[in-house]
Amino acid sequence: MSHRSLLAILGSVVAALFLASLLVGPAGLDLATSIGGLFNGDNEAARLVMQEIRLPRAILGLMIGATLGLSGAVLQGYLRNPLADPGVLGISSSASFGAVIAIYTGLSAAFSLALPLMAMAGAVGAVVLIQLLSGAYAGTLTLILSGVAITSLAGAMTSLALNLSPNPFAALEILFWMLGSLADRSMLHVWMSAPFMVAGWVMLLALGRALDALTLGRDVASSMGIRLARTQWLAVLGTAASVGAATAVAGAISFVGLIVPHMLRPLVGAQPSRLLTASALGGAALILASDIATRIIAPGRDLKLGVLTAIVGAPFFLWLVIKNRRNVL
Amino acid sequence: MRHLILRMIGCLAACIGLTASALSAPAGGAPQRVVSMNLCTDQLAMLVAGEGQLHSVSYLAIDPEGSVLAEEARRFPINHGRAEEIFMMHPDLVLSGTFTGRATVALLKRLGFHVEEFPPSYSFPEIREQVRRMGRLLGRESRAEELVQELDTRLTQFPDSDRKNWRPLAALHYANSYTSGSGTLASAVVERSGLENLGTKLGLVGTIRLPLEVLVASAPDLIIGGVRPSKAPALAYQTFEHPALRAVLEGGELTSIPDKYWVCGAPFTAQAVGLLSAQAQALRAKRGTGK
Secondary structure (H helix, E strand, O other): OOHHHHHHHHHHHHHHHHHHHHHOOOOOOOHHHHHHHHOOOOOHHHHHHHHHHHHHHHHHHHHHHHHHHHHHHHHHHHOOOOOOOOOOOOHHHHHHHHHHHHHHOOHHHHOOOHHHHHHHHHHHHHHHHHHHHHOOOOOHHHHHHHHHHHHHHHHHHHHHHHHHOOOOOHHHHHHHHHHOOOOOOOHHHHHHHHHHHHHHHHHHHOOHHHHHHHOOOHHHHHHOOOOHHHHHHHHHHHHHHHHHHHHHHHOOOOOHHHHHHHHHHHHHOOOHHHHHHHHHHHHHHHHHHHHHHHHHHOOOOOOOHHHHHHHHHHHHHHHHHHHOHHHHO | OHHHHHHHHHHHHHHHHHHHHHHHOOOOOOOOOEEEOOHHHHHHHHHHOOOOOEEEEEHHHHOOOOOOOHHHHOOOOEEOOOHHHHHHOOOOEEEEEOOOOHHHHHHHHHOOOOEEEEOOOOOHHHHHHHHHHHHHHHOOHHHHHHHHHHHHHHHHOOOOOOOOOOOOEEEEEEHHHEEEOEOOHHHHHHHHOOOEEHHHHOOOEOEEEOOHHHHHHOOOOEEEEOOOOOOOOOHHHHHHHOHHHHHHHOOOOOEOOOHHHHOOOOOOHHHHHHHHHHHHHHHHHHHHHHO
């Protein structure tokens, strides 16, 4: 299959799922009312449901999925490690911790951009910590153990911050920050996070050629004119900006960045640059599908999105570990 | 040393036996040292009890957010519903709810105390029944009857939910998108105010999650809620600011009824009916002139 037709197929799957995401919901609107509501129909209630509740949810599903798929592909290429993923490495949970600090101290109420900025700061902190702990040439085991340590620490700090809050609801919200959800998000969330996610994508997509060169080793890449310091900065900031903003509005969603590049790698050949766009589309499709499933499986129960991605993702992770056992041990 | 411990145990047993036997048989009349360990029984007891009859109320009774009689409650020693604390107060009657402090209630009963448990009231007939029961327990039947009369007089001030009249549709919207369906005090209050409760209309029972999408699609005439029980931020209140909810309100605000009027069913629950009834009449007038 040519690369072009792969992208076309993925693109149409994403478009179909985006449409489905707009049509599924507890309000049970029929098809005509839904589409009428989407384009300024006369039915005011349907218009609100479609434009203010379902549209932001679908847009966020698309963008967050793309962010997770793309950053997973970049991290796996840049760290040359098949188990790299923002969730596994603790980047998502550190971003969650940053967001929790911004919201529950009241900082984000005073200054709304504090939320994505603090989440990004958390994400940068995690990436820097991973590099310090495991170095640029880390083996798989070191990298994963660093990720486990960072995830536990960030999770513990999040729980601590929420348990210390005098608000009776805060402690219940630990669940949201660890598992993620897209329920009842609004356009305000889209406007707040989209610019950061798009900026992150631009940085990450610019890495294609560098990632291709890096498959030959650092020295060769360097001699081919790849500036390694610039590559590192783009990878760190691009991941932090996009994953940070995604986590700030939807909580930490794991395993998407892990599964998607692996499923698509055989289809694009061994070229990391080709994997980037494909993984972004694949991630979007996976999150949209999971979010539709949360609404179908348990409508009105607010099933967390991360529950579904983990049910699919954790066995997959296990399978990868077994497959890579020889390299790991 | 062993001797000392045995003596202590002996004394403890004797003391408990003494207290329990002395207190379980009050001198043929009304209890004179009543301890309440639940916000709702606190308030009922304060309303019904005679001078000097009530000894202690729970710490929740002095919180003005949840308690209508917070000022009044300051006159009493406060308890936190712990068995040890209540034991030391030597009550001749303990009042508790049926849902909270189950272990404490079981322990107090084992120690021989007279414990009376009150379930939450879910309707106006249940409020009347509980006031009368409190009256019987405290030997203050006539005071209880007075309070029931007071509730009924206050309720008659508000037009009854006339089925022929248009009843505006009201959505109850609490933190985390919860609402109250049938069988709840909140829905009884809403319906007694001449409004139709969305939760009941949708066939919901009890206090349950209502997705924002369903609320918005039902296009309610007013939304009751938006009460934040704490000043500290939480995501639980996020939907109060959601653009879709704001659009349903058409620039208006959420109708908030202070929790204290209907977290417990009592004669003062009529206040909540008064506030909502005024809203219902305003909506009817608006609709009347709007056409």
